[in-house]
Amino acid sequence: MLYQSTRGQAPKVTADAALKAGAPTDGGLYLPDALPELDLASLKATSGLADLGGVMLAPFFAGSPLEGQAPAICADAFNFPAPLVQPDPGDDGLQVLELFHGPTGAFKDFGARFLFRCFSALGQGSDTPITVLVATSGDTGGAVGCAAEGLPGTRAVILFPKGRISAFQEHQLCCWEPPVEALRVEGDFDTCQALVKAAFADKALSAEHALTSANSISIGRLLPQMVYWARASLDVFARTGKKPGLVIPTGNLGNALAALLARELGLPIGPVVLATNANATLADWHASGQYEARPSIATIANAMDVGAPSNFERLAGLAEARVEAVERVDDDAIRARMKQVFEQTGYVACPHTATALEAHARLSDGAKAERPWIAGATAHPAKFADVVEPVIGQAVALPPGLADVLDRKVRVRDIPGTAAALAAALETRVTA
Template identity: 35%
Template sequence: MRYISTRGGIQPINFKDAVMMGLATDGGLLLPESYPQISRQELDQWRSLSYPDLALRIISPFVDDIPVDDLKGLIQRSYATFNHPQVTPVVHRDGVHILELFHGVTLAFKDVALQLLGNLFEYILAERGERLNILGATSGDTGSAAIHGVRGKKGITIFILHPHGKTSPVQALQMITVGDANVHNIAIRGTFDDCQNMVKALFNDLQFKEKYSLGAVNSINWARVLAQVVYYFYAWLRVTDEGDRPVCFSVPTGNFGDIFAGYVAKRMGLPMGRLLLATNENNILTRFVRDGDYSLANVVATVSPSMDIQLASNFERYLFHLYDQDPGRVRAAFAELRECGRISFTPAEMEQVRADFCSATVDQAATLETIGSFNRETGYLLDPHTAVGVRAALDLLPSDAARVCLATAHPAKFGEAVEKAVGTPAPVPGSIAALAGMETRCTVMDADLEKVRQFVVEHVA
C-alpha cells in the first residue's frame, strides 16, 4: 500500500513514512492510493472478533511495511489502556444506538487513535534511531489524548497549542497537569483556527520541519483516521446482529476527521446510509452540504467547544475524492479559498455531496434541551457534542434504521453544560477528580507564529 498527497506534489510513500510525514511536504494531506474492499461474507465472519482483533483485520491491509506480529502487538498494547473490555461498546437508548468512544485514558474518542499513534511513533523511531518533535493544535480533546499517548516515550517531545480559555476546564487540566519533561503546552490568545493555522504554517516551512524533525498528531496524520475507521465496522457488527436492516451514523463534526473515517469505511464496502454530519453554530460544513455554501465565518464559542471550528482540515481529503482524485482541482479550490474566502462547487459535485451526506445544525439551546430530555426519558447522560449528534439523528434519520450516534466524550468533561441541562452535576470519574489541585505547567502567548516558532526552537530536545 502506497500513500499519495491530495495536492499531487510527492512521490508515493509507504505507511511508516506516511506516519512520520504527517502533513505532506507539498502542503496536502496523505491518502492511500486505493481502499481495500471488504465483502459481506468477510463482515459476517468478523462478528465474534474482539475489538483489537477486528482492528488488526481492518488496519493490516493498509500497512505492508510492519510485520503483522509487530502490528498486532502495537494494537493490543494500545487498547489494553481502555477501561471497557469492548473498547468502544454500543448501548441502545430510546431508538438510537450510542457508540461510546470515551473509555480511553482521557475519556474522549481521540484516545482510540492517539494511543495507537503514540505506539507507532515509538516503534518507528526506535527502528530508525531517530527523534521526533510533535507539533499539534487542539480544540480540546486531541491535545490531552496526544499528550497521554506520548508522555514519557523515548525519542519524542510534544508541543500542543490550544485556544486560551476556550476549552472546557477539564480539557485544559488534562493537558496542563501532565508534568513529563517531554510535554509542552502553549495556550494561544485566539481561536482553534489560529492554533491550527500556525501549526500548518510551521509544517509548510519545509526547511524548519526537516531541521527540527516535526511530526503531526492532529487528524492531518493518516494513521489517526485509519484507527477511527475500525469503530464504524465494530458498531455496524453490533447493531446488525439481530437482523439485516439499514444502518446510519450520526457524527458530531468539527475538523471532519471522525466523519471522514466513516466515509472511508463506506468506500471499503461497509453497508450504510448517508453519513449525518451534525454541527453546532459553527456550521460551515452544514451550509456546504445543504446549500453548497463553503464560506468562512467567525468562530462562535459554544457549549460544545471541540466543534468550534470553521476551517476543517480533513475536508481536503473528501474534496480529493469529490474531484475524482484531481490534485490540480484541489489546489485550485484552496487558492480560491485564500483569495475569496469561499470555495464554489458545480451542480454535479453538490449532487454527489448530498448522496454522501445529510446535515443538520443544532444550536446551544437545542443541545442543552436534548441533554435534559434524553436524561429524563432514558436515564442516559449525554455530553454536549454527543447531544448534537443525537438531536440531529432523531430529527433526520429514519426510525426504521439502526441510528448509531457517536458519543465522543464523557459528560463529566463538560460538567458546566451538563449541570445546566439536567440540574445536577455529572458523575465525576476518579481520573478527573484527581486533577483538582495538581500542579500545572503551561505557557500563554499571543497568536504570533514567530513566537511559537521560537518557543519550539528553545525547547526541542
C-alpha cells in the same frame, strides 16, 4: 500500499513515511492511493475492537516496516471498550456508541494511542527524535499528552486556544510530564490549526524539529477511527440484517471522514448524517455545494468550534464519499436536547453527543423506521460539567481515571497566535 497527497504535487510514500511526516510537502493531506479490497467475511469473523483492527488495518501497512504489526499495535492501543448502549429503553432504533471509555475520556484516545504505538513499533528512539505538533479544541491534546508521556525520542507540543475550552479540558491538556509541553495561544482553534499548518509549510523549521502531526490531518488518526465505526456497524448489521445509519458529531471532519472511509471499504454502513454546532461551514456547504471557510464561533460544544475543517480537503478528494445530511445545532437546542434526554431516560450526554442526539431527533419518521441508527458519543459528560450540570440539575461524577488528572501539576506557556511565537517556543524545550 502507498499514500498520496490530496494536491498531487508530493511524492507517494509508504505508511511509515506518511505517519512520520504528518502532512505532504505540498501542503495537502495524505490518502491511500487506492483503497484495499477487504474480505468482509474475515471482518465478520472477528470479535472486539482489537481483533477487527488487526485484520482491517493490515493492508494499510503493506510495504512498510509496519507490515504485519497491525494486530499487536491494535491489541495495545484498543485496550478499553466502545460499547453500544440504548439510552431510551423504549426506542430500540437508536443506540449510542460510547467512545469515551479510554484514559482521557474522549474518542481521541483511539487515534492518539494508535499513533504513538506506531511510532514505538517503528523504533522511534532518542537518536531520531521527532516533535509531534498538535492543535486542539479540547480533547485531542489530552489524548496526545497521555499517549506521549514518558515516551523516549518523541516530543509532544500541544497548542490550545486561550479561554475557549472548559476548565477541566485545560487542566487535562497541561498536566502531562515531559516530553509533553502545552502552549496556550491567543486566538481560537483555527488560529492554532493555522499555526500548525504554517509550521509544516516552513521546511527549515519542520526539518530542524522533525515535525509530525497528531491532529486528524495525520493519516495515523483516521485509520484507527475507522475501526470503531466498523465494529459497531458489523454488530448491528449482524443483529438486524440492516445497515445502520450513523449520526456523527463533527468539527474538523476527522471522525466523520473515518466513517465514510469505512463505508467505502465495504462495511455495512448506511446513511451518514453529520451533526455540527452553530459553526455553519459544513451545513452551508451541504446545502449549497459551495465550501467557504470562515472564522469559528464559540459554543458550549467547544471541541467542534471549527470554521475551517482541515479534513474537508480529504472529503473533496474522495469521489465516491457522500454525506447524506448535515444538521446545525445551536446552543439552545443542545441544552434542550440534553435536558429532554436526561428527563426522559436518565442518560447524561455531553454537549457534543447532544448535537448527534438532536440531529437524530430531526430525522423524518420514515428515515428512523427504515433502519437502526447509531449516534456517536464523543466525550464523557463530566469533562463538561460546567455546561451539563446546570442543564440536568445534578452533579456528574468524574470517573476515577479522569479524577486523578486533577491531582496533577499544571505546566503551560502562553504565546501570541503568530508563527514567529510558535517557532520561538519550539526552540526552547521544557524538560521539567
